[in-house]
Amino acid sequence: MTDTARGSSRRYGTRPTMKDVAARAGVGLKTVSRVVNGEPGVTPDTERRVQEAITALGFRRNDSARILRKGRTASIGLVLEDLADPFYGPLSRAVEEVARHHGALLINGSSAEDPAREQELVLALCARRVDGLVVIPAGDDHRYLAPEIAAGVATVFVDRPAGRIEADTVLSDSFGGSRDAVAHLIAHGHRRIGFIGDQPRIHTAKERLRGYRTAMAAAGLPVDDAWVSLGTTEPERVHTAARAMLDAPEPVTALFAGNNRVTVTLVRVLRQRTAPVALVGFDDFELADLVSPAVTVVAQDAARMGRTAAGLLFRRLEGADEPPRREEIPTRLIARGSGEIRPARG
């Protein structure tokens, strides 16, 4: 493109608009709006094209009027529950991307799984006048947030639902994904399947346990109490739980791990044993395809969860006045080897 041509398509002082992005990407305006707002219904390929057009044109949502009016930089807060869990990397990055398209800064904090800390952090962010909050809750009572929401702080919960208040929520299909994972193990001949999950007060841990029990019941299989272990994801706890199930007189022949922290520990546990044990993990993780055997997982789309949550948040910030929505993001079973190991005869 010549300078003149560029000059005519982008006159001095004009900023690229969503229309420019749509034209360059060869898609409709609504599609650009969906991508910018992190709404569902866009194929990955289309989204990539739109993102490329956004980058090429230097497109930014024009929120400056709003920022000037308020006298400060727009910002949203993201409350995580564990800074070291890689599940939150792509989720955080997706929220940040959407925030950036809206000209807003993202400020994170971590509750470190402590409900009191979550509350302290949320209120501190509100006191710093964030425009909205994306919360991965540690606690199960969020009535403390009601005055803030009433005062106009848009709030979206991700990964786990809000407790005792109504709010926009984005969840993975923990129940369906877990049921599919366990059905997959059953289809490969397993009858004694162990479940090692997160603490039972956590919504996703409960849902994944329910998926496990439902799949077992659907296949007419009993569940021995000794096959279920919920608790922290500390490696030592997971090690002990796995050993108890694997060294029992009638050992489990397969394990279903309730999240990626548990799965990674189980990969280490199983590598030290001679008899092969099948393994399916909830959550994908980096290099799951490169360890041996490669790990079969129920993959969550963490980036899509983040995008969807941020999209709902900015809808609220732009004035959407509608009842709280609950979006459920599907999971996907990825068979890589560890989940297709058949039980030894007997």
Add this chain to the structure above:
Amino acid sequence: MTDTARGSSRRYGTRPTMKDVAARAGVGLKTVSRVVNGEPGVTPDTERRVQEAITALGFRRNDSARILRKGRTASIGLVLEDLADPFYGPLSRAVEEVARHHGALLINGSSAEDPAREQELVLALCARRVDGLVVIPAGDDHRYLAPEIAAGVATVFVDRPAGRIEADTVLSDSFGGSRDAVAHLIAHGHRRIGFIGDQPRIHTAKERLRGYRTAMAAAGLPVDDAWVSLGTTEPERVHTAARAMLDAPEPVTALFAGNNRVTVTLVRVLRQRTAPVALVGFDDFELADLVSPAVTVVAQDAARMGRTAAGLLFRRLEGADEPPRREEIPTRLIARGSGEIRPARG
């Protein structure tokens, strides 16, 4: 300690914390959290002791009284450069732990490797009146921070040094670690060694390149320009760079990766090739010991970097008045297999 002594030594963060309550009541933090949040699982006697400690210390669960009185909760900001790089997980968590011990909240943000974004974020955090900042810089000119530092915002730089201002800094020994890594490959018989690193404007990338060149020179080995490739850590870029080095008429027989993002991509690249190629990566990463061959790395102590940085920050917040310090955290070569592969004859 008398109240007066406490007042003078702790002008920062004087509010009693849950930890103080736990210590006084002789119970764990979790128990205090349960009592404060009205959760079950606490005996009446324990609850009474916790309540007495709360009263004696004047602990307030609800921050609003204190926020009104003091204007804010003690907090420090942490500016990362990439939310999805797992190197920052343990670093963030360590900073958070230290902050918590000081009764302060940690607020994170990410520059996404954009110097303008870094500045915007840092100033937004200052406008929100954080007490101090830990910064992993994306840019190399931090004069914009000088007025904030003069106004009392303690600031520590981690992983990369500050540009054009003096400030406390915590770095890994990028130079020494890289020199050792390349010397290790040379000791295993390699003469043609490729280096794929991060963008050359980044301090650590430059230091690691310097380590590579120093080790090669010390062994009397020439460095072909085609063996050095600096740029983004995008998988596609790394793929292309690696292919060019490995498919050359005189291919490299070993690769040194400048950070964990590069290493993970190289593990994938090398797995698709038949001829074994040696690999050492700068940065350890989860599961590096479980892929095949296990990956030899120069491990950085990210948690120690975070702890050290936060320690320096709170020294400043507590009134330390001394010239800026520069701490260098040693690295450690961990031989696991990939770095001990010898070159094919010829």
